[in-house]
Amino acid sequence: MNNLNVTYEEITKKGVGVLNEDAIIMHPKANLYGALDGVSSLVPYLNSKKETGGFIAANLVKNYFESVTNPGSLKDHMIEVNDLLREQMVLANIDLEKKEELWGAALAIVRIQDDGVEFIQTGDCMILAVYANEEVRPLTWRQVSHLEAPAFAKWQEGITKGLKSHKELHETVIDTIRKNRYRANTDGGYGVLNGEKDAVRFFEYGKINLTYLKHIILLTDGMFLPTNIVPEQSSYWSFVAQRILNKGIKLYTQELIELEDSDPECIQHIRFKKSDDKTAMVINFH
Numbered sequence: 696m697n698n699l700n701v702t703y704e705e706i707t708k709k710g711v712g713v714l715n716e717d718a719i720i721m722h723p724k725a726n727l728y729g730a731l732d733g734v735s736s737l738v739p740y741l742n743s744k745k746e747t748g749g750f751i752a753a754n755l756v757k758n759y760f761e762s763v764t765n766p767g768s769l770k771d772h773m774i775e776v777n778d779l780l781r782e783q784m785v786l787a788n789i790d791l792e793k794k795e796e797l798w799g800a801a802l803a804i805v806r807i808q809d810d811g812v813e814f815i816q817t818g819d820c821m822i823l824a825v826y827a828n829e830e831v832r833p834l835t836w837r838q839v840s841h842l843e844a845p846a847f848a849k850w851q852e853g854i855t856k857g858l859k860s861h862k863e864l865h866e867t868v869i870d871t872i873r874k875n876r877y878r879a880n881t882d883g884g885y886g887v888l889n890g891e892k893d894a895v896r897f898f899e900y901g902k903i904n905l906t907y908l909k910h911i912i913l914l915t916d917g918m919f920l921p922t923n924i925v926p927e928q929s930s931y932w933s934f935v936a937q938r939i940l941n942k943g944i945k946l947y948t949q950e951l952i953e954l955e956d957s958d959p960e961c962i963q964h965i966r967f968k969k970s971d972d973k974t975a976m977v978i979n980f981h
Contacts, residue, residue, distance in 0.1 A: 699905075705719050705721070706945060706948050711969050713745075714750045715750075715972050716732065716972055717731060718756070721761065722760060726808070729803060729913065732753065733798070735750075748797070749798060756776050760804065773888065776888070802817060802818065803816045803822045804816070812908070814835075818885065819837040821913070823932055824910075827908075829937070831937070833932045838886050838887075842884065846872060849867050850961075859962070911977075917972050923964060951973070
């Protein structure tokens with residue numbers, strides 16, 4: 696790796712929850728970097744340290760990848776950490792048959808090699824490759840967007856009918872959110888790292904070469920801009936990437952939080968919570 700000159704900046708910020716269930720993987724020795732978004736059970740769970748399932752899952756994955764010493768493929772490592780997560784849930788007496796009880800994590804992880812960037816993703820974290828000519832190439836797809844769309848439509852319906860509070864609007868979609876949990880790691884659903892054997896079937900992974908590559912951007916969904924502020928003629932991910940690169944991730948994050956604070960009931964910009972946990976990393980190739 697000696698011939699590669701790489702720098703990075705990263706940020707992680709708690710949203711409205713008690714804990715930041717996002718986490719960052721930083722393992723420069725192994726050239727491993729990642730963004731993690733913990734997914735808590737819909738059934739309330741706290742361990743003796745007052746940690747949620749999403750927090751436990753994200754930090755288990757973080758600690759695993761930050762201590763990786765052998766160069767196995769990212770997919771092999773993911774299979775192993777998925778098994779570890781299942782073991783943790785068994786120890787905590789979680790009923791693995793009930794998806795609403797499972798802890799999980801969406802994630803985007805990259806490993807930089809001499810001849811390219813290996814990547815793996817599940818859930819709705821995103822990896823964007825940006826080239827020297829400013830072309831933006833999403834390496835991943837938001838695996839939950841097709842399931843969230845009907846819930847967002849229902850939310851909009853509630854606003855149209857005159858509902859004015861986040862609490863009332865959330866009530867209208869909670870059943871959809873619950874049903875969506877049962878689509879985890881199923882065909883037509885979405886992938887998530889949650890200890891289920893089938894999680895492995897939904898990993899997206901691959902490798903790109905380094906030619907002309909200038910940046911890799913890793914994002915959890917709390918960092919996504921509301922779609923209604925992106926100009927219609929722009930490609931969504933190109934707009935997001937350029938905004939992050941032009942402003943830097945600290946200012947980008949601060950402005951996004953200010954935007955959310957100006958719309959606490961989630962009426963101007965439809966979303967399930969006022970402010971989600973936010974994590975991003977920009978890797979620069981020189």
